Amino acid sequence: GENVEQHPSTLSVQEGDSAVIKCTYSDSASNYFPWYKQELGKRPQLIIDIRSNVGEKKDQRIAVTLNKTAKHFSLHITETQPEDSAVYFCAATSNTGGFKTIFGAGTRLFVKA
Amino acid sequence: NAGVMQNPRHLVRRRGQEARLRCSPMKGHSHVYWYRQLPEEGLKFMVYLQKENIIDESGMPKERFSAEFPKEGPSILRIQQVVRGDSAAYFCASSDKGAGEFEQFFGPGTRLTVL
Numbered sequence: 001g002e003n004v005e006q007h008p009s010t011l012s013v014q015e016g017d018s019a020v021i022k023c024t025y026s027d028s029a030s031n032y033f034p035w036y037k038q039e040l041g042k043r044p045q046l047i048i049d050i051r052s053n054v055g056e057k058k059d060q061r062i063a064v065t066l067n068k069t070a071k072h073f074s075l076h077i078t079e080t081q082p083e084d085s086a087v088y089f090c091a092a093t094s095n096t097g098g099f100k101t102i103f104g105a106g107t108r109l110f111v112k113a
Numbered sequence: 114n115a116g117v118m119q120n121p122r123h124l125v126r127r128r129g130q131e132a133r134l135r136c137s138p139m140k141g142h143s144h145v146y147w148y149r150q151l152p153e154e155g156l157k158f159m160v161y162l163q164k165e166n167i168i169d170e171s172g173m174p175k176e177r178f179s180a181e182f183p184k185e186g187p188s189i190l191r192i193q194q195v196v197r198g199d200s201a202a203y204f205c206a207s208s209d210k211g212a213g214e215f216e217q218f219f220g221p222g223t224r225l226t227v228l
Contacts, residue, residue: 006155034216043204043219044156089155100158100169101146101217 006104023090117220138207
C-alpha cells in the first residue's frame with residue numbers, strides 16, 4: 001500500500017543553524033505534499049505545502065523541494081529558532097483508489113539556544 | 114471564524130463501552146477527515162467524508178468503528194465496545210475543497226483513554 005517514510009526521527013540543531021527533513025513516498029500518483037508542525041499536546045498546523053507541478057517553494061525561513069522522479073521531498077528551515085522546536089510531519093496525497101493523505105512518522109526537532 | 118471544533122477534548126471509557134467523538138468543521142467546509150495518533154507516532158488516516166457520504170474509509174478498522182457526517186450537525190466517529198488499544202488522540206480535519214489535495218485544518222483532538 002501507500003507509504004511515506006520520513007528521516008530523521010529526531011534532529012537536534014544549534015540556534016541559527018539550518019534543519020533539513022527528508023521524506024520519500026511510494027505512490028507515484030501523489031500530487032500534493034503538505035508539511036505540518038505539531039507542538040506538544042496541540043493540533044497539527046500546516047506550515048507549507050507543494051504540488052506536483054512545482055519543484056520548489058519558499059516562505060520566509062521555510063522552503064520545500066520536490067523531486068517527482070525520485071519520489072522524495074524535503075523541508076528546509078534556515079536560521080532556526082527555539083520556537084521552531086516541535087514535531088514536523090510530511091504527508092502525501094493521491095487521488096487514485098481513494099483520497100487519503102498518508103503522513104510520515106514525524107521528526108522531533110530540537111533547537112538549542 | 115471559528116476553527117475546527119472537537120468534543121469532548123478528553124474521554125475516558127471502560128472496556129466494552131461506546132465512545133462517540135464529535136467534529137464540527139470550519140464554517141463553509143464540507144470535507145472532513147478523521148485521523149488517529151498514538152503517543153509518539155504519526156497521524157494515521159481513518160476516513161474521509163463529505164456531507165452524507167463516506168468517500169474513503171480504507172483506514173478504518175472493519176469492526177467496531179463507524180463514521181458519519183449528516184446533512185445537519187457535526188461529524189461523528191463512533192467506536193463500539195472499546196478496547197485498551199483504542200486509547201489514542203483522534204483528530205479531525207476539514208477543508209473547503211476535497212480529495213485531500215488542499216489544506217486541511219485540524220481540530221484540537223479528542224484524547225480517548227480506555228481503562
